[in-house]
Amino acid sequence: MRDGSRAVWAGLPPVSQGEPFLPGPVLASVYGFRGDVGTSPYTYGRYHNPTWTNFERALGDLEGGHTVVFSSGLAAVTAVLGVVLQPDGKRNVVVMPSDGYYGARALAEGFFGSRGIEVRKAPTAGDAQGKLLDGATLLWIETPTNPGLDVCDIRALAEEAHAKGALVIVDNSSSTALGQRPLELGADLVVSSDSKSLTGHSDLILGHVTTKEEGWAKKMQEFRSQQGAVPGPLEVWLAHRSIATLDLRLERQCATALEVAKALKGRREVKYVRYPGLAEDPSHQVAAKQMIRYGQIVSFVLADATAADRFLNSCKLVVTATSFGGVHTTAERRSRWGGDAVAPGFIRFSTGCEDTADIVDDVLQALDAVSR
Numbered sequence: 001m002r003d004g005s006r007a008v009w010a011g012l013p014p015v016s017q018g019e020p021f022l023p024g025p026v027l028a029s030v031y032g033f034r035g036d037v038g039t040s041p042y043t044y045g046r047y048h049n050p051t052w053t054n055f056e057r058a059l060g061d062l063e064g065g066h067t068v069v070f071s072s073g074l075a076a077v078t079a080v081l082g083v084v085l086q087p088d089g090k091r092n093v094v095v096m097p098s099d100g101y102y103g104a105r106a107l108a109e110g111f112f113g114s115r116g117i118e119v120r121k122a123p124t125a126g127d128a129q130g131k132l133l134d135g136a137t138l139l140w141i142e143t144p145t146n147p148g149l150d151v152c153d154i155r156a157l158a159e160e161a162h163a164k165g166a167l168v169i170v171d172n173s174s175s176t177a178l179g180q181r182p183l184e185l186g187a188d189l190v191v192s193s194d195s196k197s198l199t200g201h202s203d204l205i206l207g208h209v210t211t212k213e214e215g216w217a218k219k220m221q222e223f224r225s226q227q228g229a230v231p232g233p234l235e236v237w238l239a240h241r242s243i244a245t246l247d248l249r250l251e252r253q254c255a256t257a258l259e260v261a262k263a264l265k266g267r268r269e270v271k272y273v274r275y276p277g278l279a280e281d282p283s284h285q286v287a288a289k290q291m292i293r294y295g296q297i298v299s300f301v302l303a304d305a306t307a308a309d310r311f312l313n314s315c316k317l318v319v320t321a322t323s324f325g326g327v328h329t330t331a332e333r334r335s336r337w338g339g340d341a342v343a344p345g346f347i348r349f350s351t352g353c354e355d356t357a358d359i360v361d362d363v364l365q366a367l368d369a370v371s372r
């Protein structure tokens with residue numbers, strides 16, 4: 001079965017007479033439970049939930065591994081760092097991108113850094129992180145990076161890391177399993193914020209970890225139960241419902257992203273544009289090797305913060321908001337947050353599912369307003 005069909009049916013039980021295709025959310029803190037521990041699959045709501053099980057089965061199928069769902073992307077990131085970085089009498093070293101998602105970096109350097117874990121950082125472009133792997137416990141990869149859209153070679157870096165005894169984890173939030181499959185490229189673990197592209201409706205916060213090793217998945221489940229960052233069944237059910245349209249959404253979003261990138265390229269108001277799907281983009285060659293789709297994020301730089309704000313305020317259809325991957329096209333001036341090393345006029349643009357021509361028209365008329 002192809003991805004589009006797998007996404008529609010992922011994690012669903014066989015269709016039964018008189019039953020819905022996707023069983024409704026199981027809202028339970030306790031379940032009927034007689035006898036000894038281990039004799040019932042469901043006992044208490046912080047340990048397990050059938051709605052989680054169906055969703056985890058769906059993602060495990062799409063990504064090729066065992067999935068554990070968490071209450072947010074950062075809860076999943078915390079679980080990975082918490083499980084993988086064990087004292088064991090040795091100094092733990094995490095190699096991270098200096099240009100990746102700032103929340104993961106802040107957590108690694110802050111909470112974990114203050115507990116004796118060493119964080120080494122290098123830019124993603126040119127596979128720079130590979131140079132820091134001596135003595136590393138964990139190589140953290142994010143490709144394409146958010147928001148700069150540099151790309152690194154997952155397969156090459158994973159081989160290098162494994163040769164040096166490090167585990168490899170890829171943050172696949174922007175691509176999802178239908179855009180890039182890191183486990184097939186050699187990664188040990190995939191982490192994702194499902195608040196973004198995967199669920200795509202800007203209405204929930206969720207995350208997950210997927211791994212080829214059942215042992216790692218068990219440890220992630222234990223960590224989730226002990227630490228308590230459990231997702232609500234309703235959110236997980238909504239997320240599962242959303243996966244059915246993932247392939248359709250990505251198809252439109254990625255097609256629009258390419259058209260927006262091409263339209264931006266031709267404009268004198270735009271200092272530069274990044275989109276891995278543009279043949280002339282510095283990321284394109286490696287991206288073409290490992291990505292199934294090039295994603296829905298386009299980055300570009302206008303003259304300064306004033307020009308960027310004028311662009312955003314002149315858009316009629318494109319909404320100013322943070323985050324990415326939703327059905328509504330959004331954009332923001334990234335420097336308003338601090339935290340990312342970006343130019344004042346840097347805009348992160350996330351294409352939604354509106355008509356492609358409407359979005360391109362909106363971008364062009366907003367650029368006209370910038371130069372007016």
Ligand SMILES: *Cc1c(COP(=O)(O)O)cnc(C)c1O
Nearest residue numbers: 072073074101146173193195206
């Ligand atoms: C948003 C994001 C996260 C954090 O996810 P939350 O669901 O907001 O906790 C992690 N990694 C990347 C790449 C993200 O964009």
